[in-house]
Every structure is written in structure tokens, then in C-alpha cells.
Amino acid sequence: MASRLAACEACRKAKLACDHQQPVCSRCRNGKFVCIYRTTPFKRKRIEKPSNLSSPDPSPSFTPRRNPYPNPGYLGSSSHAAIFKHITTDGDQSAGAQTGGSEALSPQWVGDNHLVLQGADVLRHLLTTYPLSAMKELVMFWLAKGANLALAEPFVAQCAESVSQLFAVNDENWHLMYARRLLHNSAQPLQFHQSMNLSEFSMQFMDHNCRWETIGIFFAAVSRATIDISFFPLLYTVAEDQYNLRRLTTKLSDFALEISLSLDCLNDLQLIAQYENFIVHSYVDGDQSYHSWRKLGDVISSTFAMGYHENLEAKPGIPRFLMELRKSAFARIYSADKNIAIFLGRPPRMNKRFCHFQIPSCQMAPSSHSHTTTGTTASYNRNNNDHSWDLDSKPGYRADSRWSALCAFLKEEIWELLQDKQDAACLQRASAIQHKAEEQWLALPANLRLGGSLKHCTRTPFDRDFLAHARLQHLHVLFLLRLLLLNTMTEPDIPIIETAGQMLALVVECILLRDQLTNSGTGLIWKVAYYGLPAAGIILLALLKQHTHTTQNIARTKILQDLSVFVAEVQIGTIVRPGDPNYALLSKATQTIQRFLDSFHSDSGQAPTDPGSHEEGAGNDDWAALLSQDLWDFEAGFWQSLADHPALLAVDPPLPRV
Template identity: 75%
Template sequence: MVMASRLAACEACRKSKLACDHQQPVCSRCQATQGVCIYRTAPFKRRRIEKPILKSPDPSPSYSPRRNPYPNPGYLGLSSHAAIFKHITPDDHSAGSHAVGPEVGTEPWIGDNHLLLQGADVLKHLLTLYSLLSMKELVEFWLAKGTNLALAEPFVAQCAESVSQLFESHDESWHLVYARRLLQNSARPLQFDASTDLAGFSSQFLDHYARWETLGIFFAAVSRATIDVPFFPALYTTEEQQYTLRRLATKLCDFSLEISLSLDCLNDLQLIVQYENFIVHSYVDGDQSYHSWRKLGDVISSTFALGYHENTQAKTGIPPFLVDLRKAAFARIYSADKNIGIFLGRPPRMNKRFCHFQIPSCDLNARLNGSTNDWDPDTTVGYRADTRWSALCASLKEEIWELLQDKSDASCVAKASEIQHKAEEQWKALPNHFRLESSLKQCVGSPFERDFLAHVRLNHLHVLFLLRLLLLNTMTEPDIPIIETAGQMLALVVEAILLRDQLTNSGTGLIWKVAYYGLPAAGIILLALLKQQSHATQSISRTKILRDLSVFVAEVQIGTIVRSGDPNFALLSRATQTIQRFLDSFHSDSVPPPALEAGHDDGNEDWAALLSQDLWDYEAGFWQSLADHPSLLAIDPPLPNV
């Protein structure tokens, strides 16, 4: 007589001392109670008393043979061998699953076992120090302010709820049990067809189907929340505690992403986590950090590997909400590529020549028809609208960038005029309530809406600014149009600084607005004033310019928008020191005025030769060169923190 094999109960039934029917992946009792059903990998193995190997300071990764020995090729384009063989043996694969990975029910390959152990360790450490429920409440408080993760917006609240209910067992190896279960779920391809809705799609990575990507989204939200919420007594009351939680949440977000990528089965959810992880690093490490730059490159690589640079709407069997989500991913990644490239003075990595330019609709469940410039007059303010507008502006910035490479071309001016016409048409096509035509403080709306209007206007002004910058013969002699545009940009940035407590991040933070829009504008205005171009500055109030520059400097120096130790502090502090030296020079009676007599401007010529001629570079090098202007060398730099 053959005895039946002994079956282990799930953790929830075992802890409750209730009968379990052993159904997998979810037993009937957990299914009925919406509980999280976890089965231990070795339930009947006697626990050893000795210290577990996990506690070793440098545990060696255990070898695990790979179930799928062939790499996931991802998207293969027209020049690949697959495009030729496709005509011989047509690809009959279903559109419902584009991820290549282990079959459901098989033991997944652990891409890097050491990586998984590290991720489990960080998870255990974080949940030992901080309450998971409190972290969920922090995210909910952050969401209640009107902000969110721009691309993962539809999933953040659901992921927070799922993760907060996920971890219940707390024996010695609970973190390893959950880590492996998350890995098994992450190895499952995301299934969908033309009739799948958002709820059906997201149910594949929530509750007992939670994946490492689910944790990635949640902890990206936790990290971002610690930036926007300065005081949350349940988790932190000091800057040090706030910083510690932010770094741990960022680290776990990193591990969640890397473990998911190690499975070599790219999908939509992983791309979303990659983008949000890049944004987190831009906040935590700074916009000039190599880590952020590399993260952006990884996101772009995944976009191409998934084929989302192609026309996503032309593919069949994909539900409308997912088509629009992929368009949103492309648009935000494309915009980030242009904006970060311009900010750092580096070449772009996504070119429209090799991409199908596409932007999402403002309704997640609707497909966009007609021209990209078409807007529904009743479109509401939101992240989707910000995504569309940012991509439209980034498209024009790429065209300006290309003109910069052919500046000697005789048709450069005509092409620049055409781009300016496009920019003006784009602005006119916006819904009336998207166009900021007055002072920001006169706007009636929520903090999110105010911030949105400011960013829409700044992005438009930035396109016009770059066009005028392109047409300058030399940066040291700005003309009237660029000075006027710079004055408008600086005034709006200063107003955003003063109203910062009445603004909520609608897609870009205040520090980014200051560094990306404010610094170039301030730099051009200083160049004009240093040249004493009264004819160039007569169209705008010099008094207002000096007041805006003074406020700009004061807010940075007293630490209201950036403090010592913050990632962008070095860039902003150096720029404001140069501006302060100019203001001291301008208001000092003991120092000769900056303008030199006609025929005696050799010092200015020598200085002009030192100034960086890279029109796109507004990093520290530009401000250091500007600080070497002859009229500023006689002024001692201001004392710190004055």
C-alpha cells in the first residue's frame, strides 16, 4: 500500500492552525479571505540551530542552472535576420504576451542568487526599522496632496495597498520565503488581449500575485514622498531620519528592479519601474549625477528592446489602455532624453529619425486620433497632459539641436523661423486654461494646477530661448529677443520659488525648474548687463531684473530651496555666488562700473575668449567662466550663508 505524500499548509493556515486544502498558488481559505497565500519552499526541513549562512559578511552565490538557456532577444527590427526569416516562417505568437521567460509552474531561474539574497536582506532591514503600515500611510498622505509617480500613476495606490498586506510571517527566514515567492511571480509573463481592462491587467501583480516590480513601484513612491513631505512623525522627525528612510527605500527600489531585470523577461511593468527608478535617482543623486545619467540610458535601452519606439497603435491584440500607457512611456522617456541632454550639454540618445513619435491621449482608455497638436478644449490638468506637452516641446528642442550641428548652413535661419512658427502654433493649440497669461499668484486653482501652468509656460519659453540662443553670433552679446525671453523665464522661476508652499509637483520639481530654466535665463541677463547693453535691456525693467536676481540669490543662500549636502547644491551655490558678485559690483560706489571706455575693452575680449562656447552647457564651467569677467574680479566673493 502506497502512502499519500504529506502536503504542507500555507503560512496563513499554519499560523492560524486551520486546515488547508493545499491549492496553489492560492488555497481556498486565502482566496475567500483575500489573504496572502505563501507556501514555504522546504516546510518539513528541520531548522538548524547554528548561525545561518545569510549572516555571513560575504555569502557566496549558489549555482543554479538556468531553465531558459537562450537570451530574450526583445524587439528585432527590419535589418535583423528575423525580418528575413519572418517571410519564410511567419511569427504566429500571440500578442498577449511579449515576455520570454520560464513557463508558469516551473522553477524560475534565479538570475543572480546573490542579488536576491541582498534584496531580501535590505527588505528585512527596512521592515525591522520602519512600520510597513506607516510607510503606506506616508504614501497615501503624499497622494492626497495631489502628486504621484508620473508614469506609474494608475498603479501606485494599488501597489501600496498590496505591499502593506503582504508581509505577515516574521520567523527567522521569512524574508527569504517572500523574496522567492516574489521572484516566482515576477517570472510569470503578463497576459492580456484586446478586451483586457486596467483592473484585469493590474490584478496580475497585486495581492498574492505581487512581484518584485510591485515593491519597486511602492518604494519609489516612499522615496519620493520623503522628499515632498518634510515631517511625518510616524516615520521621521529629523532630517537624518528622513534621509535614512529615503536611502533605504531607494536601495530596495534598486534591488527590486535589478532582480526583475535579471530574469531577462522585459515587460511593460518593468519599463515603468525603470523610469520611476531613474526619476528617484535624479532626486536622490542629483540631475548631474552619472548614476542618473546611466539609469536614463538603461531606460532608453529597454524602450528600444521592447520595440516601443515603433508605432504601438499599429499592433493588434493590445487593449487601448495599454497602447496609451506605452505611448506615455515613450513620450516621457523621449522628453527626459532631450531635457537631460540639454541640461548636461550631451548628445541625445533617442532620435525621431529612428522612432515613431507618439504621445498619449489625456484619457487612459481612449486612443488619440488626428494631429498631435489637437487638444480637447475640456482636457483636465494632469500628468497625461504634462506628458503630451513635454514631448511636443522636446520634439522642437531636438530640431533645434540638429540645427546647432549645421549652424553654418545658409538655410539655418529659415529653419529656425519654421520651428518658431511651430512653437507658436503649439502654444495657441493648447486649451485656454492651460496657457498662463498672467502672474502665477493670480491663478485660481489647486497647488497642482498652479505648478502645471508654470511648467507648461516655462517649457514653451525654453523652446523660444534655445532658438534665440542658436541664432546668436556669440553668447557674450545677447540680443533683445533672447533677453526678453530670459527675463520672462527668470521672473516665472522666481515667482515659483516665492510661492513654493502653494505648489505641488506636477511632473517637475522646483529644483529642476530653478536649475534648468532659471540658471540659463539668469546667465543671459548677466551677460547683457555686464556688456552694459542699455539698448538691449530697455524693453524690460532693469529694476525688476535686479530684484528677481536678488531674490533668486537670497533664496538659495539662506537654504530655503537647497541646502548644503543636497545633490544640486554645488551647481546652484556657484551660480548664485557669481550673481551675488555682480549685484555687489552693481550697487558698490567704490568699484568702477563694469562698462569700459570705448577702445579699452581688451579685458572683456580676453574674458570672452575664456567663456565656454558650448551653447548648451550651463553647468559649473559656464558660471566659473562668467565669474572671471574683469568687472567682477575686483569684488570679493560674499561670505557663505549670508
């Protein structure tokens, strides 16, 4: 007698016949339904309280990975594989290039039991606290405003649609059932071939093929949306509920990523989820957080392990859309490495000497505010200075990735020059970098350059934010170059003061127009901390010196106005509030700026102090010795030292040291 077979949940709820195929029945495969089979379909719920001897429904058969041969990922020219491949017969050649280096794992090898159970528990807690349909609506509303995840952009809307249709089972152990299905799907390799398109590729991880990476991308988008949208009645109306949702979705994104990484199956979707998870933590934990720093290191490790630091054009059988996606990943991770390293004053971890520098084409992948990818792919490496742009390029995340990487390339050269500052050829090398920077800016299409004040720009919120950030990136390169050439930071010269004034003015415009901007790749807090604080610091140093030859060409009224707005916006909590990750840094800086403004206004009716007097000179000398000698340090230590300037000590007691 044939054993009785249970229908999947989709067929059972529709009261239609199911052919019981595993893991997906024919009806669900054809209709793109999510096919889930209950763990104990014929077990009736007992009304009476179970005895101590009875056992709960069994958990999914997760078995910790026991594979003694881990996936090695990319192996370079110095590895044993490079030697042995020359003596391998043609018949033994692997087709790994067609699967992105991933191999399917047998069922007994998949997952980490502890991680999966934790992920399933967080999933159940989140979905019983907040309605999934409302979270989907939040993401779609966020996308409609023009925002998106920078690297996962082509997949976010599909991920939201797939996940919102995924969880429909009311079984007691539904979270474990879905965890098993997600785990099974995540262990499958992502196949591709030369003629494959984006839609065919994404079908491998959408709908009934939904993976933990898909879950991670969706909830990363939910977390990011809670940052940009302060009021969404379906989910939150007060800051506490908004924070709780952000915390839970970030936690689930973390578990989704860790589960997929535990499978030891490197693939493109996993790297995308990993990058977006790092970006989420930069918002949630702050850019100074060690947790964010470690997350970035993990993303860089995966980039090298997948071989994306090598010439991607030389790898056969890769469809064009995937090639562009991989180049975008390299560009964004490379530029993030340089920018975070400079912000924290730490060594970068992706050295261009060991990378084939490559950037995506000018246009973006299809999205809500972009056009189909066209144009010739441009490469820019140490032997090739081709950084041409399509004349019809439009602002978008792909263009932002491209421009940020080009600027990061020059920042790395400046960083290297800082290590060789005593070199006799330093000035000549610095001049060459400045020439490259100006050449890059002029090569940028006029459509992507901010020509005047941001408030006079009448374009879309996304475009305005893009133009402002592109200009800030260029000014920052020039700023770092001028900072490098200073003999001491306490003696800023006119070129760096003028550059700092332009940076500060543009950051202040971004603050004032924040409601008319849509995140095009960097948030407002990053613009304030990364560009605004160093600019304000240099300007204060120049004004405190009160030397005629360094201040006569500065528009002092405009500078003081910008500093006042900068301080006021931070102090009233419009851009950062107590408890936010970067609050300590910004509040300390603005306290010091406020003390300077108070000092300036109190002395405005008096003759300026003679900087050559013995007492003033001695005080400045003592203070200069306290100022950090690290020319790249504009974090809390710099502002604490600046607060000890003799001109500010008379206004208020010094800030308490932490």
C-alpha cells in the same frame, strides 16, 4: 501513509483548513490573501546553541539563470527574424503579442542567486527598521496631496495596499520566503487581450501575485514621498532619519529592479518600474550624476528592446488602456532624453528619425485627481503635425507627458540645427521652428495655459504647478532658439533677454510659492537649475555689457529684484542645502550673481563706465575668450567663467576653481 502537508501562513494563522495547493491555495486565491508556505514548517526551534555541524535553515532554491537562448525582445526590419518570418508557416506563428514579448521561465531558470539574497537582506533590514504600515501611510498622505509617480500613477495606490498586506510572517527566514515568492511571480508573463481592462491587468501583479516590480514601484513612491514631505512623525522628524529612509527605499527599489531585469522577461510593468527608478535617482543623486545618466540610458534601451519606438497602433490585440500607457512611457522617456541631454550638453540618444513619434491622449488614466481616459488619441510624427487637444483637457500627468514630448520634439530640431549652424538655410529653418512653437502654444487649451502671474492663479496646487511648467517648457523652446541664433553668448540680443526675463520671473514665483505647488511632473530644483540658471546667466551677460541698446528695454528693477530673491532663497537653504545633489551648481551660480548685485549697488551712485574705453574693452575681450564657447553650457564652467568678468573681479577675489 500519506505525508503530512503544511498549511500556508494565512490559513495557519486563521486556524482554517488549507487545501495545500501550490503556489496559492484556494482560500487565499478567493480571498486575495498572500499565500506563503514556510521553508521548514515542521522544524522545531532548538533552544540549545547549535553545534558547528548543524546547518541553518535552507535558503530558497534559487538557481542562477542557465538559459542559453535569451529573450531577444523587438527585432526590426533589418534583422534575420524579419526575413525568416516571411517563410514561417502559419502554424509556427507565436502569440508573443499577447504577452508583451515575454515568455514564462521554467523554475530552474529563474533569477540571480546573489541579487535575490541581497534584495532579501535589504528588505529585512528596511522592514525591521521602519514599520511597513507607516510607509504605506506616508505614500497615501503623499497621494492625498495630489502628487503621484508620473508613469506608474494608475498602480501606486494598489501597490501600496498590496505590499502593506504582504509581509506578515514571523518565521526566521521570512525575507527569503517572500523573496522566493516574488521571484516566482516576476517570472510569469503579463497576459492581456483586446477587451481587458486596467483592473484585470493589474490583478496579475497585486495581492498574492505581487512581483519584484510591484515592490520596486512602491518603494520608489516612498522615496519620492520623503522628498516632498519633510515631516512625518510616524517615520521621521529630523533630516537624518528622513535621509536614511530615502536611502534604504531607493536601495531596495534598485534591487527589485535588478532582480526583475535579471529574469530577462521584458514587460510593461518592468519598464514602468525602470522609469520611476531613474526619476528617483535624478532626485537622490542629482541630474548631473553619471548614475542617473546611465539609468536613463537603460530605460531607453528597454524602450527600444520592447519595440515601443515603433507604431504602437499597428500592433494587434492591445487593449486601449495599455496602448495609452505605452504611449505615455514613450513620451516621458523621449522628453527626458532631450531635456537631460540639453542640461548636460550631451548628444540625445533617442533620435526621432528612428522613432514613430507618438503621444498619449489628452486625458489621464483614472486617479485621485483625474478623469477616465477619453478622447481621440493624437499622433505627431515627422509626417503628421496633428497636435490637437481635447477642449476639456485637464492638468494631469498624462497631459504633462503629452506637452513635454511635443516641446522635446522641437528641442531636438533645434539641437539638430545647432549642428548645421553654418547652413545657409539656418535662419529659414529656425523661423519654421519658432512658428511651430507658437502654433503649439496656441493649440494648447486655455485651461492648460498660464495667462498671467502665477500668484494670481487660484487653482489647485497641482494645476498651478502644471501651468507654470507648461509655460516654462514653451519659453525654453524659444530661449534655445534665440540662443542658437546668437553670434556669441557675450552679446545677447533683446529677444533672448526678454524671454530670459520671463523665465526667471516665473521660476522666482515658483520658488516663493513652493508651499502652494504640488509636483506635476518636475520638481522645484529641476525648474531652478534647468530654466532659472540659463535665464539668469543670459540676463547677467546683458547687464555686464552695459550697452544702452540691449538694456534700455529691460525692466531693470524687476530683473534685479528677481535676481536678489533667487540668490537669497538659495543662500538661506530653503530650496537646497549643503549635501544636496545640485548644491554645488546652485551655490556657485548664486555666488556669482551676488557679486554682480554687490557690484551694481556699489556703483549705483556713479556714472557707468564707458564700454568703449581701451582698458575696459581690453578686459572684456580677455574675459570673453575665457567664457565657454559651448552655447548650451550653463553648468559650473559657465558660472566660473562669468565670475572672472572684469566688473566683478574688483568686488571680491574670484571663486576658487574646482
